[in-house]
Amino acid sequence: MNVIEHGRGKPPLDPHLKALENEAIHIFREVAAEFERPVMLYSIGKDSSVLLHLALKAFHPGKLPFPLVHIDTGWKFPEMIAFRDQVVARHGLDLIAHTNPEGLRDNVTPFSHGSARYTDIMKTQALKQALDIGRYDAAFGGARRDEEASRAKERIYSFRTPDHAWDPRNQRPELWSIHNGMIHPGESVRAFPLSNWTEVDIWRYIQAERIELVPLYFAERRKVVERDGMLILAEDKRLELLPDEQVREEMVRFRTLGCFPLTGAVRSQATTLDEVIEELEIATVSERQGRAIDRDQSGSMEKKKREGYF
Amino acid sequence: MSSQSLSQTAAEIDSAATEPAALHHPETVARQARPLRFITCGSVDDGKSTLIGRLLWDTKAVKEDQAATLRRDSTGKQNELGLPDFALLLDGLQAEREQGITIDVAYRYFSTDRRSFIVADTPGHVQYTRNMATGASTADLAVLLVDARAGILEQTRRHATIASLMGIRQFVLAVNKIDLADYDEARFRTISRDFREIALSLGVRQVTAIPVSALKGENIVMRGGEVMPWYGGPTLVETLEKATQRTGQTTGFRLPVQRVSRPGEGFRGYQGTVAGGSIKPGDSVVVLPSGVEANVKAIVTYDLVRNAAVAGDAITLVLDRPVDVARGDMIAAIDQRPQTGRAFNARLVALSPDGIVPGKRYWLKAGARRQRVMVRPTSALDLTSGNWDDASFLPVNGIGVVELDFEDTAIFDTYETNRETGAFILIDPESLNTVAGGMIDGKRSKSGRFDALPDADRATITLPARLLETFLKTEFARAHAGEIRVAGPEEVDGE
Ligand SMILES: Nc1nc2c(ncn2[C@@H]2O[C@H](COP(=O)(O)OP(=O)(O)OP(=O)(O)O)[C@@H](O)[C@H]2O)c(=O)[nH]1
Ligand SMILES: [Mg+2]
Numbered sequence: 001m002n003v004i005e006h007g008r009g010k011p012p013l014d015p016h017l018k019a020l021e022n023e024a025i026h027i028f029r030e031v032a033a034e035f036e037r038p039v040m041l042y043s044i045g046k047d048s049s050v051l052l053h054l055a056l057k058a059f060h061p062g063k064l065p066f067p068l069v070h071i072d073t074g075w076k077f078p079e080m081i082a083f084r085d086q087v088v089a090r091h092g093l094d095l096i097a098h099t100n101p102e103g104l105r106d107n108v109t110p111f112s113h114g115s116a117r118y119t120d121i122m123k124t125q126a127l128k129q130a131l132d133i134g135r136y137d138a139a140f141g142g143a144r145r146d147e148e149a150s151r152a153k154e155r156i157y158s159f160r161t162p163d164h165a166w167d168p169r170n171q172r173p174e175l176w177s178i179h180n181g182m183i184h185p186g187e188s189v190r191a192f193p194l195s196n197w198t199e200v201d202i203w204r205y206i207q208a209e210r211i212e213l214v215p216l217y218f219a220e221r222r223k224v225v226e227r228d229g230m231l232i233l234a235e236d237k238r239l240e241l242l243p244d245e246q247v248r249e250e251m252v253r254f255r256t257l258g259c260f261p262l263t264g265a266v267r268s269q270a271t272t273l274d275e276v277i278e279e280l281e282i283a284t285v286s287e288r289q290g291r292a293i294d295r296d297q298s299g300s301m302e303k304k305k306r307e308g309y310f
Numbered sequence: 311m312s313s314q315s316l317s318q319t320a321a322e323i324d325s326a327a328t329e330p331a332a333l334h335h336p337e338t339v340a341r342q343a344r345p346l347r348f349i350t351c352g353s354v355d356d357g358k359s360t361l362i363g364r365l366l367w368d369t370k371a372v373k374e375d376q377a378a379t380l381r382r383d384s385t386g387k388q389n390e391l392g393l394p395d396f397a398l399l400l401d402g403l404q405a406e407r408e409q410g411i412t413i414d415v416a417y418r419y420f421s422t423d424r425r426s427f428i429v430a431d432t433p434g435h436v437q438y439t440r441n442m443a444t445g446a447s448t449a450d451l452a453v454l455l456v457d458a459r460a461g462i463l464e465q466t467r468r469h470a471t472i473a474s475l476m477g478i479r480q481f482v483l484a485v486n487k488i489d490l491a492d493y494d495e496a497r498f499r500t501i502s503r504d505f506r507e508i509a510l511s512l513g514v515r516q517v518t519a520i521p522v523s524a525l526k527g528e529n530i531v532m533r534g535g536e537v538m539p540w541y542g543g544p545t546l547v548e549t550l551e552k553a554t555q556r557t558g559q560t561t562g563f564r565l566p567v568q569r570v571s572r573p574g575e576g577f578r579g580y581q582g583t584v585a586g587g588s589i590k591p592g593d594s595v596v597v598l599p600s601g602v603e604a605n606v607k608a609i610v611t612y613d614l615v616r617n618a619a620v621a622g623d624a625i626t627l628v629l630d631r632p633v634d635v636a637r638g639d640m641i642a643a644i645d646q647r648p649q650t651g652r653a654f655n656a657r658l659v660a661l662s663p664d665g666i667v668p669g670k671r672y673w674l675k676a677g678a679r680r681q682r683v684m685v686r687p688t689s690a691l692d693l694t695s696g697n698w699d700d701a702s703f704l705p706v707n708g709i710g711v712v713e714l715d716f717e718d719t720a721i722f723d724t725y726e727t728n729r730e731t732g733a734f735i736l737i738d739p740e741s742l743n744t745v746a747g748g749m750i751d752g753k754r755s756k757s758g759r760f761d762a763l764p765d766a767d768r769a770t771i772t773l774p775a776r777l778l779e780t781f782l783k784t785e786f787a788r789a790h791a792g793e794i795r796v797a798g799p800e801e802v803d804g805e
Pocket of ligand 1: 352353357395410411412432433486522526
């Protein structure tokens with residue numbers, strides 16, 4: 001068998017990124033070896049793109065020994081779905097898209113049900129359904145500890161009860177890089193290979209490894225409307241404008257990607273990777289500031305995680 | 311100390327506190343090394359989380375929206391100085407905020423112009439010692455906090471001991487809340503002296519003692535010269551910037567095999583992370599426990615087929631002949647092999663409420679190898695006297711020496727020579743929880759004695775019998791138990 005070399009002509013990673021890459025690959029291999037039915041949660045964003053890239057590296061020259069699951073709420077940016085399908089085709093991935101059928105039936109939208117209930121039904125419940133259907137005992141996610149204060153507390157192997165609940169008061173010790181993958185039937189583990197990465201690490205890695213991203217991460221003139229202090233993309237017909245709202249065209253980009261009605265854009269001139277990184281290094285607000293679902297209250301992420309959210 | 315200088319300092323700090331995240335480029339630091347990993351530890355309420363919160367604040371790692379949240383969450387909990395409750399930057403769990411204590415480790419990332427850091431803020435409460443151990447296991451350095459008013463407590467000793475057992479050789483002693491002890495130099499000197507004594511008994515020689523006020527940010531990033539003119543040493547951040555990274559392993563090549571990759575005809579690769587030494591094509595290796603020998607044909611990675619790999623690299627190794635290798639095996643340098651056998655001695659930190667029960671069979675996991683083991687505690691550390699006393703049971707949070715007996719071959723280096731291949735965890739077979747962290751001291755021969763050293767490398771000293779027992783209880787004797795041979799008077803006479 002001929003082994004392909006993807007890195008010809010590419011300068012080596014700096015030691016900081018190399019150490020993070022090595023750690024992530026180690027986690028991927030350990031989970032794949034110890035669990036019977038692993039799966040990878042793929043959300044199409046920058047962290048998922050890095051996660052997928054690391055998975056491909058971990059199992060090279062073999063294929064990924066697990067499928068990918070995408071929780072599709074139906075309200076993702078259309079460019080995300082197009083990008084997802086391209087990536088799946090290019091790498092020959094096994095991707096399962098899941099939407100909560102009850103939520104679909106009841107027409108649950110961010111507008112009709114409010115962000116908290118919508119997120120619970122279309123994301124948390126949908127995720128639990130998908131994991132139950134596949135009887136997965138381990139799920140990789142791209143969460144990073146620097147994202148949020150309760151994530152900063154989470155183990156690399158985050159133990160979940162049969163109801164997918166996280167008990168932050170009772171986490172297993174996690175010593176050295178020795179992971180305890182033993183669980184009882186029905187229990188599962190969420191594994192986070194990017195735990196120790198920061199937002200800047202992600203961008204530097206994307207640059208160094210030339211990883212492709214959804215174009216929404218780069219500034220462009222886009223139609224937006226200002227709502228609750230967020231700049232919402234106004235390109236989807238399902239977005240109903242309130243009486244005093246006006247659609248404007250502005251140079252904007254996104255720091256995180258989720259459901260378009262709940263994800264705020266930032267005004268930016270950064271059209272290239274270099275410019276994005278430069279912008280980040282002097283940024284005075286955190287990346288989650290643009291996310292409606294995280295802003296409800298301090299501790300809302302922990303609450304969602306206890307209920308089974310990633 | 312004049313009240314004027316104090317109020318000036320407070321005003322300065324306050325202005326710093328209201329202007330987070332100024333235009334500053336800490337992330338453009340030299341990234342020519344992996345980040346330094348350190349922990350904060352010490353007794354409950356000594357100010358660990360406040361210290362890290364303050365450190366993040368003063369290195370501009372707190373963004374505007376996070377600062378706004380902190381101010382909002384601090385209302386009602388503000389101290390008399392009107393400063394935010396910096397610990398809330400770390401104590402992110404609801405239960406922690408309600409009780410005002412840390413329950414589990416928080417990992418945070420920050421940089422200065424010189425260096426990047428991963429800090430694990432660990433809980434002081436004895437009930438959560440397991441979480442402290444989690445943070446300590448991967449750290450290069452420990453910042454041990456002491457409340458200047460209370461001095462060194464049992465929990466301070468416990469944390470210092472666990473940190474040193476886990477191989478941390480650099481300590482910063484942060485004598486905190488010095489503002490509440492009138493910035494008293496004598497107090498600082500006394501506590502530093504007490505701690506140096508403890509450190510020496512643990513074999514730790516590198517201690518930097520710094521008087522600090524975590525809350526007010528004195529000697530953290532900014533100097534506290536105005537209020538502590540008697541202190542001319544470095545700030546905390548300066549000390550961290552100069553700290554060295556743990557050099558890791560002194561053993562030969564080690565590759566614990568995580569997976570065997572067989573994607574298609576003809577290809578068979580062994581995947582794992584190099585846990586010691588280095589390797590290149592053509593090198594001779596041995597597969598353990600089988601003992602089969604082979605040569606390295608190629609080192610495959612996604613990017614390139616490489617001509618060398620070093621400790622830390624995640625690789626796929628291809629050998630020059632078909633040999634039987636499975637997950638849990640170890641591929642090692644042919645001329646620098648790890649120890650193999652069925653009986654080892656180790657030191658252990660017990661992490662579960664049930665403690666470690668003699669004669670119980672546990673799962674032991676080391677690297678990718680998991681096997682059954684019988685554990686028999688032989689002595690436990692008394693934290694008040696510093697002595698190792700005979701014991702057959704280890705209670706929760708207990709630190710002890712144990713004998714390990716395996717049903718099949720185990721493969722280890724001593725923890726002292728290799729932190730990766732000398733460490734293990736114990737898993738309870740019923741709860742499946744991780745119940746202990748362990749560090750290998752050496753192999754035990756059938757007679758029950760160690761055989762870490764051949765006779766040719768031995769020298770003999772003799773002690774009065776009455777001193778022998780005391781000597782054997784010291785940390786030094788325990789640490790070198792594998793090398794010390796005790797002979798009775800008749801034996802010595804006979805020689
Ligand atoms: N005056 C003064 N108060 C301080 C200082 N450092 C911490 N404190 C206060 O001491 C209390 C405890 O601080 P924490 O940072 O939560 O202590 P901790 O060591 O993290 O506690 P645990 O994690 O629960 O073990 C808080 O009310 C702090 O404001 C200091 O240097 N000076
Ligand atoms: Mg704390």
